[in-house]
Amino acid sequence: MTARVIHIASNTFREAVRDRVLYNLIAFALLLSGSAILVGQISIEIERLVVINLGLTAVSLFGIVIAIFIGIGLVSKEIEKRTLYTVLSRPVRRWEFIVGKFFGLAGTLVVNTFFMAIGVFGALLYVAHKLTSSDAMILIALYFIVLEFLIICALSLLFSSFSTPLLSAVFAFSLFVIGSFAEDLRGFAGMAHGLTRWLATGAAYAVPNFSAFNVINLVAHGQAPSGQLILQNTLYALFYAGMALSGAVLIFERRNLK
């Protein structure tokens, strides 16, 4: 079972690399090095802040775009090319296919994030001429970004398991935007009464809370997120991704592929 999941995951990773997904690293490198040089000339004393803020924001946004646009095609493309039938005609369960695809995409994003992280630290070294202990906090922000990717990957797969690529992209991107406002939604629930309050509270818990993962500005100022936040965010991301993945498996198991 594990071997089959790993096999599908590694194939998904290879396919992403063949699709030139990692080419985004070139754009990222240009963006980061360009901004590191430019900001030093047009602004005052924020070179380090810009490199961290821009670097981590780019890691996050590039990753989310990749997660959505690859995730939505993972199932539909296999159906369209009819390769899914070849896979499923072998001793591979449908859930193994979905889980394997998830890990393959997550792996692609982790590798992508790893190279981007090297870029961020390189740019930081260029502008600050040295790395300090507080720069290690950037690793925590990167870890939270990866957790964010796990949720987005799982959601993209969930939508991909029952919808068209275009609609899946719209759903996934909408959820990302709504998830960024999750705390406002909770605030709105707190102000409402009766049924509206229940509905708003339900919606606030149903959408992924991406704002909890965003500690970019905090680490840019050299402050460390608490250990409890790291633990709880990890649990939240795993449970939420698990929930979305389970939904994807449930739908895909029952999907008529004829």
Next chain:
Amino acid sequence: MPMTSQRRTTLIAAASLVLCAAASILALRRVDELRPRATLEDVLYISSPKVVKRASLGYDGLMACIYWTRAVQYFGQRFHNRSLSYNELAPLLEMTTQLDPHLIVAYQFGASFLAPQPPFGAGQPERAIRLMEFGIQNNPQEWHLYYDLGFVYYMELKDYARAADAFERGSHVGTHPFLRIMAARMAQHAGEFETARTLWMATYQSSQDKLVQQNAVEHLRALKVDEDVTNLRAAVTRFGQGAGRVPNSMSELAAVEKWPGIPADPDGNPYTMDHDGHILLKHPEDFSFATQGLPPGFKPIAKFHDQ
């Protein structure tokens, strides 16, 4: 060899691309000439920090950096053009600090952009104070902010009591002894050249930024001129009380006062005197912030010297 159809198309498309790109640039330049620049510069498309914060989808740190850069560019451009209006500066700074309340540099530089009178700043010390108070509220442990607040009260508003209060508040933060000394000095020596000199020296020593240091150097040079001219005026008055007239020259004044020579400004140029006994700088344009020794109607310009 005859040109193939594909090759011909490629050549025509490439030529068309280059021509159209050049033409579009020329057309845009013409459009820019037709549109008044002021309408392009004086616009804050979104004036609500809350809206910008929401629209940034949580990436508000990056937005703060962008707004800070806009504020620096806005100030720099207007300062360079010797503009007298800085209408969007305070909103840009407020937007920046509300997006990232911990961006200390925006408070420190922001106050020094806002507080001085034009052409050296926006001439809005009240907005500078509001900005600094917001900074202190969000960063109560930053002693620099109390210092800068006291500085604005002292230098721009001449409100020595509030300056003393700001230094006093700052003296309780950390263990920086300077603020306690300044708070004590305010009680007896407010308004004196030495107190102002101490403040500018502290600004010079506590900053690593070259521009801040150059600004402090210019102010220290101007302070020296103001102090010299004040003392020379006193000497002219003394001379007048004894001789019943103004001195004919600086040499005559120096001889009566028993000075070894004619006093000189920080650049080594001797001070001069007009026929009414007014003390004047030889090159007033070299002392941007001097308030004494200037010829009538002289308008200062910002000029920075090596430290």
